[in-house]
Amino acid sequence: MGGSLNINHLMFLGQGALWTIGLSLIGLIGGGIAGFIIALCRISPSRVVRLLSAGYVQLIQGTPLLVIMFLTYFGLPTLGLTVSPLTAAGASLTIYVAAYLGEIWRGCIQSVPRPQWEAAEGLALSRVQRMTKVILPQAVRIATPPTVGFMVQIIKNTSLASVVGFVELARSGQIINNSLFEPFLIYAIIAVIYFALCYPVSRISRRLEARDGPVRPIIETA
Amino acid sequence: MRKISNPPTNSPVVSLKDVHKSFDKLKVLDGVDFEVDRGEVLAIIGRSGSGKSTALRCIDRFETIDSGEIVVCGHRVNDPKLNLRALRQDVGIVFQSYNLFPHLTIEENIILAPCSVKRVGKAQAKEQAQQVLAQVGLEDKLHQYPEQLSGGQQQRAAIARSLAMQPKVMLFDEVTSALDPELTGEVLKVIEALAANGMTMVMVTHEMGFARGIADRVVFMHRGRVHEIGSAAILTSPATPELAQFVGTGL
Amino acid sequence: MNLNLDFAAILERWPVFLDGALLTLELAFIATVLGALIGALGAIGRRSSHPLIARICGIYVESIRNTPLLVQIFLVYFGLASLGMKFSAFTVAAAALTINVGAYTTEIMRAGFDSIPRGQIEAAEGLALSRPQIYWHVVLWPAIEKVYPALTSQFVLLMLASSVTSQISAEELTAVANYVQSDTYRAFETYILVAIAYVFLSLIMRAGFWLLGLVLFPRRRRLGTPL
Numbered sequence: 001m002g003g004s005l006n007i008n009h010l011m012f013l014g015q016g017a018l019w020t021i022g023l024s025l026i027g028l029i030g031g032g033i034a035g036f037i038i039a040l041c042r043i044s045p046s047r048v049v050r051l052l053s054a055g056y057v058q059l060i061q062g063t064p065l066l067v068i069m070f071l072t073y074f075g076l077p078t079l080g081l082t083v084s085p086l087t088a089a090g091a092s093l094t095i096y097v098a099a100y101l102g103e104i105w106r107g108c109i110q111s112v113p114r115p116q117w118e119a120a121e122g123l124a125l126s127r128v129q130r131m132t133k134v135i136l137p138q139a140v141r142i143a144t145p146p147t148v149g150f151m152v153q154i155i156k157n158t159s160l161a162s163v164v165g166f167v168e169l170a171r172s173g174q175i176i177n178n179s180l181f182e183p184f185l186i187y188a189i190i191a192v193i194y195f196a197l198c199y200p201v202s203r204i205s206r207r208l209e210a211r212d213g214p215v216r217p218i219i220e221t222a
Numbered sequence: 223m224r225k226i227s228n229p230p231t232n233s234p235v236v237s238l239k240d241v242h243k244s245f246d247k248l249k250v251l252d253g254v255d256f257e258v259d260r261g262e263v264l265a266i267i268g269r270s271g272s273g274k275s276t277a278l279r280c281i282d283r284f285e286t287i288d289s290g291e292i293v294v295c296g297h298r299v300n301d302p303k304l305n306l307r308a309l310r311q312d313v314g315i316v317f318q319s320y321n322l323f324p325h326l327t328i329e330e331n332i333i334l335a336p337c338s339v340k341r342v343g344k345a346q347a348k349e350q351a352q353q354v355l356a357q358v359g360l361e362d363k364l365h366q367y368p369e370q371l372s373g374g375q376q377q378r379a380a381i382a383r384s385l386a387m388q389p390k391v392m393l394f395d396e397v398t399s400a401l402d403p404e405l406t407g408e409v410l411k412v413i414e415a416l417a418a419n420g421m422t423m424v425m426v427t428h429e430m431g432f433a434r435g436i437a438d439r440v441v442f443m444h445r446g447r448v449h450e451i452g453s454a455a456i457l458t459s460p461a462t463p464e465l466a467q468f469v470g471t472g473l
Numbered sequence: 474m475n476l477n478l479d480f481a482a483i484l485e486r487w488p489v490f491l492d493g494a495l496l497t498l499e500l501a502f503i504a505t506v507l508g509a510l511i512g513a514l515g516a517i518g519r520r521s522s523h524p525l526i527a528r529i530c531g532i533y534v535e536s537i538r539n540t541p542l543l544v545q546i547f548l549v550y551f552g553l554a555s556l557g558m559k560f561s562a563f564t565v566a567a568a569a570l571t572i573n574v575g576a577y578t579t580e581i582m583r584a585g586f587d588s589i590p591r592g593q594i595e596a597a598e599g600l601a602l603s604r605p606q607i608y609w610h611v612v613l614w615p616a617i618e619k620v621y622p623a624l625t626s627q628f629v630l631l632m633l634a635s636s637v638t639s640q641i642s643a644e645e646l647t648a649v650a651n652y653v654q655s656d657t658y659r660a661f662e663t664y665i666l667v668a669i670a671y672v673f674l675s676l677i678m679r680a681g682f683w684l685l686g687l688v689l690f691p692r693r694r695r696l697g698t699p700l
Contacts, residue, residue: 018621039626058672059668059672061635061675062633062671062672062674062675062676063668063671064634064636064637064647064671066636066637066639066647067636067647067650067664067667067668067671070647070650070651070654070664071660071661071664071665071668072662074654074660074661074664075660075661075663075664075665076661076662077657077660078658078661079661080515152538152539156539156540156541156542157541159542159543159544160541160543160637163543163640170541170543170544181511183547183554183555184548184551184552184554184555185552187544187547187548187551188548190512190544191536191540191544191545194539194540194544195536195539195540196540198538198539198540199535199539202535202538202539261567282599284595284598284599302648307601307603308599308601310599310600311601313599314599315597315599317592317595317596319592321576321590321595321596322596323593323596323610323611323615324615324692325599325614325615325618325690325692326610334600334602334610335600335601335602336604338606338610339600339601339602339603339606355574356629367692367695367696369696380596383600384600387600387601439484
């Protein structure tokens with residue numbers, strides 16, 4: 001590389017963008033699975049489980065993702081556990097996303113109208129049957145718009161993986177900049193690529209919200 | 223600011239001449255004429271959809287009209303150069319849903335407009351608030367919030383809020399329709415007292431008995447027109463089959 | 474695993490952490506105040522009947538909401554530099570955070586404005602209040618009251634997000650942590666303590682907003698309605 005911005009640079013950025021998408025999917029799937037468990041724990045009949053899961057959510061929602069990234073990437077090796085940037089970023093995103101999606105989904109599960117729970121109980125369904133056959137199918141519909149909305153947050157948050165050296169979109173921009181030193185131009189291009197990734201998802205989420213009526217405002221992380 | 227601050231006593235306070243108004247393709251007002259003289263109480267009755275609320279809202283320019291002329295206290299309401307805020311200082315309006323400001327106490331609700339529109343001093347405005355609240359029998363609710371009051375009390379407070387601006391004419395848009403029957407009476411009593419004091423009033427109402435008792439004249443609207451107009455006696459001896467049917471059904 | 478943790482070595486450096494935490498709160502405070510101002514104006518702009526104003530406000534909100542804060546910070550940092558303007562890292566950080574949170578606040582405030590019933594505005598119009606008076610007395614404050622929980626959550630998130638400004642060397646809490654851990658080689662202990670510090674700062678902010686809510690919304694205080 002070197003010289004002025006050329007096709008190779010753009011290819012490199014494209015590759016970074018693919019890793020951004022990949023890391024987002026890792027965050028979504030990992031955080032989704034863990035978040036689902038958190039959501040169930042938050043409404044568990046056991047007080048201890050409820051308290052522990054609430055504590056997890058409070059703790060993670062009170063900590064910047066960047067610090068979680070540093071903790072996994074720089075902290076774990078000092079305990080003798082070496083992690084690659086991808087592992088550190090993926091694990092951090094999973095931990096982080098789980099706390100937010102868990103809380104969003106708990107709200108969705110609990111917003112399934114009370115009579116539905118009672119009717120399911122009245123039919124003598126077991127707790128598992130009540131959840132899988134009656135409550136969750138309805139909660140999924142309620143949860144779709146805010147979940148799609150949160151995907152935008154995940155995509156944006158993957159940019160923080162750059163600080164632990166994972167070469168996604170933001171990091172590939174920094175690398176190109178190291179040889180070109182055109183920071184404003186390069187970050188502007190990167191911003192446009194992020195926008196191109198996020199905006200369609202934002203639009204879909206808004207369309208879903210419009211279809212399903214207003215949902216309580218979801219919290220957006222910067 | 224106002225073009226005519228004191229219209230000659232013989233000219234009507236409110237006059238509508240051949241007023242037409244459509245919402246999209248739906249004709250709501252199809253040539254409405256009536257006048258309200260100083261100190262007069264005019265009741266507008268009619269089925270829902272007859273245009274009675276729209277006619278009332280046009281008087282305070284909450285709706286614009288397509289053609290015709292409306293003059294209120296000397297303001298030409300359909301004039302594009304109308305000084306809207308001057309018009310609304312002369313006209314008080316009370317709505318079906320009270321529309322008190324929920325975050326303000328009753329006193330704050332009442333002094334808001336005198337203080338910020340008429341630049342009345344706070345002390346004087348508070349004194350006046352006490353006065354208008356006494357007029358509606360709520361002097362003890364000064365420092366309560368709207369949600370602490372019953373529906374009837376809220377509506378009386380809303381009337382007091384309008385009175386504090388010392389309007390020349392008061393408009394009432396189905397002010398008892400949202401109230402339980404037992405709360406309706408207390409609001410009607412307040413309006414009766416206002417009428418006795420000589421306030422000029424236009425009211426859209428469902429309360430036939432009340433209209434009969436208080437109104438100097440009654441307008442029966444039907445399909446966007448003034449179908450019948452006259453003294454309250456027209457309610458007991460209607461001239462048209464439509465009004466006969468309307469009063470016959472009770473509502 | 475080598476579970477030989479030494480928190481004391483980190484804790485004895487508490488003065489630098491305190492400095493960092495104070496700077497974090499300072500950044501959060503500046504961006505919150507200015508961002509709230511931008512948010513209120515932005516929301517009015519988005520609801521404007523003037524199509525150009527509404528459009529510009531919309532573009533501002535969408536471009537901020539759909540790009541990462543990290544990239545925004547670099548854009549402001551290098552953008553100002555390329556214009557030949559030299560500012561301290563703190564100023565750049567405060568500016569970038571303000572621009573960022575202003576967009577989110579605009580969206581929240583717009584939802585608040587939209588939630589004010591039409592009848593409230595008609596009642597105020599009927600009382601001859603001017604448009605600015607209506608916005609101030611009848612729309613703005615009830616709207617803020619309605620969206621206060623969402624607003625305050627956003628501002629707490631902003632405080633947490635300010636950690637990203639460590640990347641342009643603003644000397645806030647995360648930057649201090651980076652420095653201490655490279656100095657002591659005790660990254661795990663450092664970041665655990667800093668995570669706890671952030672949780673603590675979040676709690677402080679929440680408590681502060683709760684108190685502010687009592688002052689701003691006397692009705693809630695009087696009637697005991699939870700926010």
